[in-house]
Amino acid sequence: MEMLEVLVEMFEMFKSNMVNIPLIQPVIDALMNIPIVNYIVALVLWKPFFAIAILPGLGGIMIVLLLMVYWERKLTARIQWRVGPLEVFRPLRGLIQPLADGFRYFFQEVIVHVDSHRPYFVQLPILTFIPVLLPILFIPAGEIVAIRSSYAIQIIVALIALIPITIIAIGWASNSRFAYIGSVREAMMYFAYEVPFVIAVLAMILMYGSGDPYVIVEKQSVPGVIMNPIAFLVFFIATLMATSRLPFEIPEADQEIAFGPFVEYSGILFGIVMTLAYEKLYIMCLLMSILFFGGWNGISIPLLGDLSPAIWLFVKAVVVMLIVALARSIYPRFRLDQALKLGWTSMLLISLVSLALAIVIRLSGWLG
Amino acid sequence: MEAIYKWSVELPKRIHKAKYFGNLEAEVIDKGLCSHCGTCAAICPVDGIIVEDKPIEFPNWKRDCVNCGACVRVCPRWDYKPLNGIGEYIEVLSAKSKRFKGQDGAMVTEIMASALEMGVIDRAVFVGRDENWKPVTAIVKDVEQLLEETIRGTKYSFADVMPRIKELIKDYKVGVVGTPCMMSGVRRLQKESEIFENIKLAIGLFCTENFYHWQLHEFLLKEKNVDMKDAVKTDIKKGKFIVKLRDGSKVSFPVKEFDPIIPSGCEVCQDFSAVESDVSVGSVGSKGGYSSLIVRQENAKEILDYIFEKGYAERGDMSIDAVQKLCDFKIKIHPYPPKH
Amino acid sequence: MKEISIDVPVEPPAELKPLFIPIPPEYVEDAYKKDEYLVLVGPQHPGSGHMRIIVRVDGDVIVDAIPDPGYVHRSMEKLAENRLYIQNIPLFERPAIMDNANFNLGYIRAIEEALDIEVPERAKYLRMIMAELCRIGTHLYDAAILAVFIGHTTGFMYPFAIRELICECLVKMTGVRFTSSFIIPGGIRRDADNSVLDFVKKATFEIERRLKNFEKIFIKNPATIARLKDVGVLSKEEAIKYGVVGPFLRASGVEYDVRKVEGYEAYDELDWEIVVADEGDGYSRFLVRVNEINQSLNIIRQAIGRIPEGDVISQDLFENVNANTKNPKDIRGAFYDLFANLKLPLGETTTLTEAARGLLLYTIISDGESNVPYRVRIVSPGWLYLRGFMESLRGERLADLQAIYGSFGYFPPEADR
């Protein structure tokens, strides 16, 4: 019998903390009084679950993936005087091309070549989901948040720092010459951007006085970018380096080492690994919009209720990603040692300057 | 040469009902009159007639022969009237080439080389030999090619000189060396079609008889156990056939012993001194190391004047009656119509 | 700090044995003893054309680079020996398909020299225009390959879009985009009327306008400069010693251009300069080729400005041949009669031409009798500067291999012939 009580108890817990969206409130009320369905609706609309599953979490990633891949290819095509994906669904000028790619990867045969370390080769791409998706727990979007903690920013940065380790492991698992060179380059790049990146985030936390996203967002009457633009510059270049976007596409330099650590993958494993870079970019853009663009504060739309801050945060992150896509068609690839020199000398210097600026702002008490 | 649109060609008498080559085969080859000179192969428009180390033949001529009658018109042995004696000539001399070493005075090579130099001819058809003295025809373009050792000296067996003329005749002025039957073949070719006027120089050789190479080779091997592989020089002097071998030894025996293997065509031939050639060359009638020359045509005369003026050869005198004696001897031993 | 090398018995990886690589086994052992290792770049590699480069790498620095060319060797010289002289024209355009006019011009000039045919003025100008169009096309083609090798996909797309204009000009003039076999002994096949010529003139301005975009986004892009500056340096002496030719020789400071030296077609009648740089690094090689595009553009404009009227097929061809048409402006109908039994006199003729990537040598040896060449010798620029290219790799980083490869514009089908 306790099973039932536990269920009822959980149902009460879900009901208490539901996302209220006035727009579709009547529908939700109607659904709530159908016996079985109300459990599901309660679960889905339960704030922490909603944060992970729908908006800033997996749902957001799904939309971002489809949108970002399409947008990036279409934008680069436009800049390069050509048309880009077109024939997949002609009326919509190839809009569902990413869906088609995903579909193809899903059904393509996964080849695990002989002298690769089979267990690691297959599991590692899935393991990389852990460091990539965990930060979503701590990213709040207005009221919708999975885990409220006052050290959310630090945890997110720590988890982001984990991702390169799994990529290096992937390179090692495929046991091929190019994969090896790719993973060594990934390790090098990791050193290049990690220190300035952390210093930049530290500067922002210092400036706001706490790592709690809610505190940060409140204090951002003036968006963080204007307050500390240098930190934003470092953070932006570090994102390019972290997700190996074009000027720093060194680990996966397909002309030199044929797609770096992921060279031996095919099929759905390759699909997962390909989306990894985009998910990492999404997480960093969410972090960037929280730290620099005032997170989810924007004119709240009454009709959407709790959803409007989440949508604001999502839109800001997506806008930043669309701008990052521009770099791919403008810049050639730096050499590894040039990237390292950039990372260790100029970026480190600038991040220290931004730290000093942050301290000055903190002491001036402008943000109180 | 204004353009005409109707012209005709004389057709020879057709004895048998078959195609012309059939007639030729019946009248000449089967009757044993064929001297294996190859003139018919030189004129045949469809290259059907084959001149090899066996009697002349035209494989399945019934289908391929286009019945043009050219081979019959040019064949020297078609209603054959044997030529003999010295024939008329401009002058008689003997000479020895300074530039070349050959059979005797190497004058054939000398005349051909100077003709090439003077531009009288562009190409010369010579007869070289492979390692066991099988004759191989070679087309000579410049004087250096004549320095090559195997190309000089007499070979005493049949060679397909005439068919090779056919390839050259359309584009080049040609010089030919050959036996008296070939010379009469060349004259008939020139009468047959003006294109053969391109043969600007025809050098005849004194010839008693010629042999099929395989017969000669086999005869020497079996009767005289001389393997031509290690022969250095072959010669006929005063009725004796002499073979000088590599190890310096010599084998010689009277020419008469060759009688059993003389081909039937040669048995009816009485022309010793190549009556119809431009110049006849041989060893008879001049002292050792000299070739005796009977100059018959103006072009040969000019070439010899050029040679002596350039000092390429020394001049000597030659006794014409020695040649006369041999001509009468040849008439005696090769009566026509043949005895049996 | 001194490198300590422990004498561990090292035998090279098993995979190197079955592959046929043109280096002695001791070399491989010695490499692995010094704990350097061999990276085989190519022949099937996104960063190198159909040629394998055996790179001996000490850490990230290239110690030694051994080329293994020949993967796309089609034995053109042997093929040419059993084709008529005229049938070799399509064959000799195939090494560098974009640079077909120059390759075709070299071969035809050799034939004309042997037969000493006088080429009419208008044909010379039209040939020169086609040669310059193909030169610009090849420079753009190599700029694009360089861009994509250092990761700049836009830098690949812009030159290929501009090259489309050049192909449009060639289609209007000859009827085919590039392998046009349009140049024949004695001139060219058809006359190009004035509407086509002023389309070409307008195209040159359009190319220049679009090149400005390419310059801003790729040539002057700081990342490109960072990637190409002081990379793969060939000093003047080294360039001369290793026999580098063409724009890569001029990039190291040697002012030598066959068009000026030989002055064939009508190059000596127009005024244009030879582009020279003296650093000899990857960037100056690239800049020399970009400036050569401008030089070629103004050659074309001058040529179109001063092109004389007149016929395009020389009269000495029609002399002792009963051709079906005697129209000196269009070869149609008489192609076979003029060229089928073309026989070169006995002897050997050699011509030098300035192909887009450098010096191109043709030698035709004919035996005077047959209507096929006895021997045709073609030495393409890629083959000449391969040695200089490999020497310039020494001491560079492995990641720079692609940048230097692109800056040299090495094109395996042309080098292997």
Next chain:
Amino acid sequence: MKVEKVEIDPISRIIGHINAISVGVKQAIKPERITVEYPRERRKLPDNFRGLILFEKDRCISCFRCAFICPANAIQMELYDNYYPSIDYSKCILCHFCVDSCPTTALKQTKIHDVAFRDLDEMVVHTDEMINPPKLVREDKITVEYKIDRELILERRKEVENLIVDVEPVERIGYHSACVNPQNCIGCALCARVCPANAISVKTEDEKRVLSIDVDKCTGCGLCVRECPTKTLSLVEVV
């Protein structure tokens, strides 16, 4: 002309970055695209474009010139009532030596270049398949033309371009074969045998073989001149 030095001080670097980004953004807003969406748009090609080859049987004098000149040995002459060319497109490199060699413009070029064959032996296009153009599946409704005046515009017109070009025939100098040195002739009548228009007749009258050339039948193809072993015949201009 010296290539100008490149200075790499920070200011020029920043200007470089700004320029690069400005070009990227400008092109993103207003791209100067040159892509032609091929199956639905077709690019206008000039009339002398070298595409598929068509054949006109009654103009052909079967003189074998196209078969002899083809560098890729793609043309094979097939016997119908006379010898006519058939092209093997797996070998043909579309250099149009044959079209330029044809004395009577029996071979004509077209603007069809996107030809598809189901298998290899269908690529051998026999003579009767070359006479009228292949079945064309035309999806294109718009013709795009490259026009340049101040700058390149891709002028798109709503018309379907006719890919078959009508080529005006070359005005040909008439030739016919004639006997120039009759005394060369050996009466082999190979010329009569090879003549496609059987203009040379051979009769044997009283011990003589008489050859005669019918001038109006002779098309001047020159095969008899090449076949004659003794250089008797030659082509003479029709005056």
